[in-house]
Amino acid sequence: MNEPSAPCRLRVVYAHGPQLQYISHLDLIRVFERAVRRARLPLAYTQGFNARPRISMASPLPVGMAGERELADFYLTERVPAGEFLSRLAPQLPPGLTLLAVEEVPRQGPSLASLVRAARYRAVLPAHYSLAEVQQRIDELLQQAVLPRTRRAKKGRPTDYDLRPLIQALTAEPGADGPVVRMTLAALPGATGRPEEVLDALGYPPARASIVREEIILAPHAEAPAGEAGLPEDVGEVPEESGDFAGEDAP
Amino acid sequence: MGSAERRERAEAPQVQLSAEILLPQAKPARYTGGEWNARQKDWRAAEIHLALAYPDIYDVGMSNLGFQILYEIANDIPDVLCDRVYAPWVDMEEAMRRHGLPLYGLESRRPLAEFDIIGFQLPYELNMTNVLNMLDLAGVPLLSAQRDEGHPLVIAGGSGAYHPEPMADFIDAFAIGDGEEVLVEILDVYRAWRRRPHRFRLQLLEELARLEGVYVPAFYRPRYDDKGRYLGLQPVHPDAPERVCRRVVERLPLAPVRPVVPYISIVHDRAMVEIQRGCTQGCRFCQAGIIYRPVRERSVEEICRLAQQLIDHTGYEELGLLSLSSADHSQIVEIIRRLKAQFADRPLSLSLPSLRVDSFSVELANMIQERRRSGLTFAPEAGSQRLRDVINKKVRAEDLFQAAEAAFQSGWLRIKLYFMIGLPTETVEDVRAIGELVREVLDIGRRYAGRRAQVAVSAATFVPKPHTPFQWVPLVAEDTLAEHIAVLQDVTRVKGVHLSWHAPITSLLEAALARGDRRLGQVIHRAWQLGAKFDAWEEQFRPAAWEQAFAENGLHPDDFARRPLEYADALPWDHIDAGVTKAFLWAEYQRALRGETLSDCRGVCHGCGIRGRFHLMACPLLAEEPAAEGKPA
Ligand code: SF4
Numbered sequence: 001m002n003e004p005s006a007p008c009r010l011r012v013v014y015a016h017g018p019q020l021q022y023i024s025h026l027d028l029i030r031v032f033e034r035a036v037r038r039a040r041l042p043l044a045y046t047q048g049f050n051a052r053p054r055i056s057m058a059s060p061l062p063v064g065m066a067g068e069r070e071l072a073d074f075y076l077t078e079r080v081p082a083g084e085f086l087s088r089l090a091p092q093l094p095p096g097l098t099l100l101a102v103e104e105v106p107r108q109g110p111s112l113a114s115l116v117r118a119a120r121y122r123a124v125l126p127a128h129y130s131l132a133e134v135q136q137r138i139d140e141l142l143q144q145a146v147l148p149r150t151r152r153a154k155k156g157r158p159t160d161y162d163l164r165p166l167i168q169a170l171t172a173e174p175g176a177d178g179p180v181v182r183m184t185l186a187a188l189p190g191a192t193g194r195p196e197e198v199l200d201a202l203g204y205p206p207a208r209a210s211i212v213r214e215e216i217i218l219a220p221h222a223e224a225p226a227g228e229a230g231l232p233e234d235v236g237e238v239p240e241e242s243g244d245f246a247g248e249d250a251p
Numbered sequence: 252m253g254s255a256e257r258r259e260r261a262e263a264p265q266v267q268l269s270a271e272i273l274l275p276q277a278k279p280a281r282y283t284g285g286e287w288n289a290r291q292k293d294w295r296a297a298e299i300h301l302a303l304a305y306p307d308i309y310d311v312g313m314s315n316l317g318f319q320i321l322y323e324i325a326n327d328i329p330d331v332l333c334d335r336v337y338a339p340w341v342d343m344e345e346a347m348r349r350h351g352l353p354l355y356g357l358e359s360r361r362p363l364a365e366f367d368i369i370g371f372q373l374p375y376e377l378n379m380t381n382v383l384n385m386l387d388l389a390g391v392p393l394l395s396a397q398r399d400e401g402h403p404l405v406i407a408g409g410s411g412a413y414h415p416e417p418m419a420d421f422i423d424a425f426a427i428g429d430g431e432e433v434l435v436e437i438l439d440v441y442r443a444w445r446r447r448p449h450r451f452r453l454q455l456l457e458e459l460a461r462l463e464g465v466y467v468p469a470f471y472r473p474r475y476d477d478k479g480r481y482l483g484l485q486p487v488h489p490d491a492p493e494r495v496c497r498r499v500v501e502r503l504p505l506a507p508v509r510p511v512v513p514y515i516s517i518v519h520d521r522a523m524v525e526i527q528r529g530c531t532q533g534c535r536f537c538q539a540g541i542i543y544r545p546v547r548e549r550s551v552e553e554i555c556r557l558a559q560q561l562i563d564h565t566g567y568e569e570l571g572l573l574s575l576s577s578a579d580h581s582q583i584v585e586i587i588r589r590l591k592a593q594f595a596d597r598p599l600s601l602s603l604p605s606l607r608v609d610s611f612s613v614e615l616a617n618m619i620q621e622r623r624r625s626g627l628t629f630a631p632e633a634g635s636q637r638l639r640d641v642i643n644k645k646v647r648a649e650d651l652f653q654a655a656e657a658a659f660q661s662g663w664l665r666i667k668l669y670f671m672i673g674l675p676t677e678t679v680e681d682v683r684a685i686g687e688l689v690r691e692v693l694d695i696g697r698r699y700a701g702r703r704a705q706v707a708v709s710a711a712t713f714v715p716k717p718h719t720p721f722q723w724v725p726l727v728a729e730d731t732l733a734e735h736i737a738v739l740q741d742v743t744r745v746k747g748v749h750l751s752w753h754a755p756i757t758s759l760l761e762a763a764l765a766r767g768d769r770r771l772g773q774v775i776h777r778a779w780q781l782g783a784k785f786d787a788w789e790e791q792f793r794p795a796a797w798e799q800a801f802a803e804n805g806l807h808p809d810d811f812a813r814r815p816l817e818y819a820d821a822l823p824w825d826h827i828d829a830g831v832t833k834a835f836l837w838a839e840y841q842r843a844l845r846g847e848t849l850s851d852c853r854g855v856c857h858g859c860g861i862r863g864r865f866h867l868m869a870c871p872l873l874a875e876e877p878a879a880e881g882k883p884a
Contacts, residue, residue: 034566
């Protein structure tokens, strides 16, 4: 809900470093919340018994992954200039979280999560893998019309889906630590490509690769479907990556 | 010389944690450190490397205020590097053993064996095997007698140090009582010892034994009679005092204001201010009520100042006001009013654990919880007035009903009641009386909240603890316990009442470890070899391992847990002087058997011995406050 108590909405671009790659999405929201409180910035809270901080993330970062340009919206109860927000919050963040940019966005606009269209990833494979072979496997994979896969959920039924249409780009290049696979994967509600799944489809064990989310790609504001503007905010939504509160997962 | 060798090893690389090890863990952030306020000190620049160790998982250990206090005190000493380590959960332990990773300090990532001192906090009997498991994972010899100058010094403190004998084989020195000052003294002794050109471990132990409040078990020999009854400890070294008197800090120190803030949610995920240490209620089953005497209140000014710093430095959204009985603080209303005014500009919830059973406590709960009135907890502990008199729990049924009435009337919907089963002199009638109390409370709730009113009953087995008036009492017999639990289930089978009781399966072990002597060291060692660890975690508890361990050593848990004791009997913790006299405890036990109560000693001193033992100016030590001048909340 666009509660009147939050006249200011700031979009924050930040890097989520490897030091923090083992904390869950919900933990990350708490880290931000406490940092904002230490900075004495006027964070808005949801109403109701269980007041939650109004911080919405573009897309939960899977546990074990670093993110170079992550996105979150912070709602404040008073207007704070973007530059001031950045300079006050930055010193309160633990090592591993770095603010890159802050800008004010219209508070009535669509939720950040609803703007996400895709994400770019980079996976570094172990050095003994040959680049030529990686390239060959990529070419073969891209020639497939369909890539039927089964998603193993932590709980609930595994679901069958087609990975192929979710892959928007897939390339390989040499890297200092081993062959680098770059991919752009769709990230839409119910149609989110996962980099581990792509590596697995290529025949590489995902646990051996170090994967970084380079960027989250949003729809240009103008392109946002008109109907979406009034959608309720996904404030503090519980994604499936949250190992912590298993059992409280939102549908 | 061993320690020179260790200096070189200290330059060994840090432990490398790969994704392969961490990713499959339920909460990998338990093992990676780097939290807000965690101290990052230069390993090479530090002269003394201290690893504070907690023998349970991160989630529990991080919630321990004492641990955070000592972490901050030690790190504030410039040449001391203090790191933390918690027991890895079984899946992590398995991965570490498979990959050959030693236990390490969370921040430094150095193997534990490279530290100078490992300091365990011993909160509870059922963590003992975890201490062994952690030493083993660290590659440190388990037995004190097997360690030399090249190994870390292994010390232990916390409430478990008040009955140290079961752990005497594994720990080099125990620190008894308030740890704030004695830890610094231990570090001073260690530093002086390290600077010597020639170092022998024996000298270090001798110097530690000379410190007030430090118990070095190697300097004592236990004696038994031919029937295997414990006769006492004999000091066998000139530096070993007959009795070791616990340490008391007369004025509560100002700490900690920069506690480590976890990334993951833990058991008590909040800022904590200790508003008072000690308790004057005098419940006869309660060890904390004895070993934290005298009551020391913190002043309102100081509480408010600490709270401000804590919240500013942590960003926590909840502040817990900690004490054994919060409503007893002479300035409690003023504390709450001032804190509410002070933090009126931001959402911050206050929490007040351990409320008394009375309507005043409900008023306090109402003050701090204006919106979300879901559940309140009270602990009448026993069902009948007779039995409450025996245990000196000064709660009348009317107090409970008034508290319940006040609670339901002001919008609370759920009341949780704590009881103990297996108390001394308990009969089936006493247990039935629980049912009457519970039904009456539910009826009161129905009057105000209709069907939404709920009563939760939580029952635990009474385990006799050292340094209490009930230290002489045997653990309840198994068949009596079974009978009483059946009665309890029967009398609480009412719609709107939910009963949960603690599985009595670990109570026997807990009682044996609480009341046991040094022979239990071998039992603990063997049980650990047979796979026992995390004994307090029901799904991990291995009764068969313990049974076999006792049997192989020719012992039975009943020898310790259920042996009836007399005043003249030597107790395995007699050499630990908690400040309260044995004569006072015995008199209390006799009063209990006669059903006589003893008033709260805030009104009149009952001569428990604390005041004289520590030459206190006054007891309890109340916060002297100028007349209240707080702003309205
Ligand atoms: S010395 Fe007196 S006032 Fe102090 S704790 Fe003991 S009985 Fe209470």
